[in-house]
Structures are given as structure tokens and as C-alpha cells.
Amino acid sequence: MTEKEILLTSILHCSRSALYSEDWTLNNEQEKRLFEALSLRSQGMPLQYILGEVEFFGLVFKVDKRVLIPRPETELLVEAVIRRMKDDRRPPQNVGGRPPELCGGRRTTDDRRRILDIGTGSGCIAVSVAKSLPRVRIDALDVSPEALALAKENAVKNCVDERINFIQSDLFFVFNENNANNRLGRYDIIISNPPYVCSHDIAQLQPEVRFEPRVALDGGSDGLDFYRRLIAESARFLRKGGLLFLEIGFGQRKSIEKIIASQSALRLSEVINDYSAIERVMVLGYG
Ligand code: GLN
Numbered sequence: 001m002t003e004k005e006i007l008l009t010s011i012l013h014c015s016r017s018a019l020y021s022e023d024w025t026l027n028n029e030q031e032k033r034l035f036e037a038l039s040l041r042s043q044g045m046p047l048q049y050i051l052g053e054v055e056f057f058g059l060v061f062k063v064d065k066r067v068l069i070p071r072p073e074t075e076l077l078v079e080a081v082i083r084r085m086k087d088d089r090r091p092p093q094n095v096g097g098r099p100p101e102l103c104g105g106r107r108t109t110d111d112r113r114r115i116l117d118i119g120t121g122s123g124c125i126a127v128s129v130a131k132s133l134p135r136v137r138i139d140a141l142d143v144s145p146e147a148l149a150l151a152k153e154n155a156v157k158n159c160v161d162e163r164i165n166f167i168q169s170d171l172f173f174v175f176n177e178n179n180a181n182n183r184l185g186r187y188d189i190i191i192s193n194p195p196y197v198c199s200h201d202i203a204q205l206q207p208e209v210r211f212e213p214r215v216a217l218d219g220g221s222d223g224l225d226f227y228r229r230l231i232a233e234s235a236r237f238l239r240k241g242g243l244l245f246l247e248i249g250f251g252q253r254k255s256i257e258k259i260i261a262s263q264s265a266l267r268l269s270e271v272i273n274d275y276s277a278i279e280r281v282m283v284l285g286y287g
């Protein structure tokens with residue numbers, strides 16, 4: 001659908017074919033909404049923020065300026081996690097550390113797999129994974145309390161909120177020894193789509209992207225700040241045989257491989273290309 005079709009079908013609550021096959025007259029309220037939407041769009045606001053929702057992995061997510069708009073390529077990251085989890089025949093276990101009390105807000109004395117989603121934003125990754133894997137429990141972290149509030153709404157909207165625990169944390173900070181909330185446990189899988197745009201490139205991005213939270217995009221001077229931290233710290237939180245799934249930006253694979261080589265704990269297990277043949281997901285194994 002074109003943007004105008006998307007706007008009109010949303011305002012009229014009709015299908016694309018009905019838009020053309022029926023006679024429509026906008027009432028005052030609908031006309032007001034249309035003009036407001038066109039005006040915001042002409043200022044560069046992304047259509048998804050104007051509509052207030054987006055489809056991702058076959059589910060509907062609320063989005064607004066608190067969170068990055070889920071990108072279609074991130075569906076590959078979700079798919080990769082689900083595929084690995086479904087193939088994983090090993091018995092669930094937690095190696096070392098204290099009991100994983102954070103998961104789902106309650107003790108996990110059951111056999112469920114544990115996943116950590118770092119920088120959850122809208123919650124699109126955590127919610128989609130939880131929806132497809134009914135036995136997993138997920139801890140979803142984000143530095144932004146505003147993003148977490150929206151992510152929680154999305155978990156409720158998609159009926160998976162009982163299995164996702166949303167926690168405010170700058171990367172692994174919530175697990176630090178000195179932090180009162182420390183509850184060290186090991187995860188089967190850690191997932192992250194961290195900010196990976198170089199700071200100085202942000203101003204050059206399409207105008208739409210400038211409406212999105214900078215904190216969700218800015219990966220530091222070379223775009224790799226979060227990979228350095230994630231790769232250095234993940235091993236402490238993964239069970240033996242656990243995996244770290246990372247979304248990566250265009251052309252970042254080689255530099256990230258160097259970061260991996262400088263740490264002994266993780267090794268590269270798989271690289272997955274997106275539909276434009278861009279290396280988009282890196283899977284790292286521990287142990
Ligand atoms: N894929 C996003 C973009 O190109 C960036 C997302 C991110 O930094 N994680 O705008």
C-alpha cells in the first residue's frame with residue numbers, strides 16, 4: 001500500500017479494496033485526523049509514529065517517539081533465535097551463579113529456557129520470541145524507563161506479559177555486584193539490537209530517523225561501542241553452550257570479528273544475511 005492508502009484505510013477502518021470500491025465521505029473528525037497526519041508527515045514524522053502502530057513479525061506493536069520503530073530486518077534476528085531454540089535438544093539447565101530470580105518476576109525453579117533481551121525498546125524482539133516460544137521466560141532490559149513502559153504495553157497487547165520481566169538497566173548494570181538488585185543467573189540466549197549508527201552519521205540519516213530516540217541509534221564514534229561492551233560482558237551471563245545473537249549494521253562484521261578475537265570467551269558461530277544480502281545477524285557461542 002502507498003502511504004496515502006495506509007493513512008486512509010487506518011482513518012476509515014477499511015481495507016484497501018473497500019477504499020476504491022466504495023464511496024467515502026470523510027466526516028469532520030476523520031477530515032481533521034487526515035489533515036493533522038498529512039501535516040506531521042510533511043514535517044518528516046515517520047508514518048508509524050503518526051499511526052501509532054506498526055506490524056512486526058505478524059504482530060501489532062504500539063510505537064511513538066519513546067522507541068525506535070521496529071525494522072523488517074530485525075525479524076531475521078527473531079527468526080534466528082526461534083530456529084535455534086526449536087532445534088535445541090539439550091536439557092535446560094542453569095550453570096553456576098545464583099538462582100535466576102529475575103525471570104518473569106518470580107523464581108524459575110521450572111525447566112523453562114531463559115532469554116535476556118538487551119535494549120528492548122518497543123519490546124518487539126522479546127514479545128515476538130515469547131509469542132512463538134510459549135515455554136521461554138524473558139528478561140528485557142532497557143536504559144529508558146519511557147521505552148520500558150511502552151514495551152510492557154506491547155507485551156500486554158500481545159498477551160505475553162506474564163513471561164517477560166521488564167527491567168530498567170544500562171546493559172548489564174542491574175546484575176552488577178554492587179547493585180542492590182543483583183540476582184546473577186545464567187541465560188540460554190542473550191539477544192540485542194543495540195544502537196549501532198556512528199555518532200557523526202546520525203545527522204546524515206533520512207529526516208524520519210531524526211524523530212527517533214538518539215539513545216536507540218547512537219553507537220559512539222565508530223558505531224561499535226555497544227558491541228565492545230556486550231561481547232566483553234555476555235559470557236558471565238550465558239550458560240555453557242549459550243548463544244549471543246546480535247543485529248549488526250552495514251559493513252560492521254569484520255570489526256566485530258576483531259572485537260570477538262580480542263576476547264577469548266566467545267566464538268563466532270554464524271552470520272546471517274538479510275534480504276539485501278547485507279550481513280545482519282551475528283551469532284556468538286559461549287563454551
Ligand atoms: N537499523 C537502524 C537504522 O539503520 C539502526 C538500528 C540500530 O542502531 N540498532 O536506522
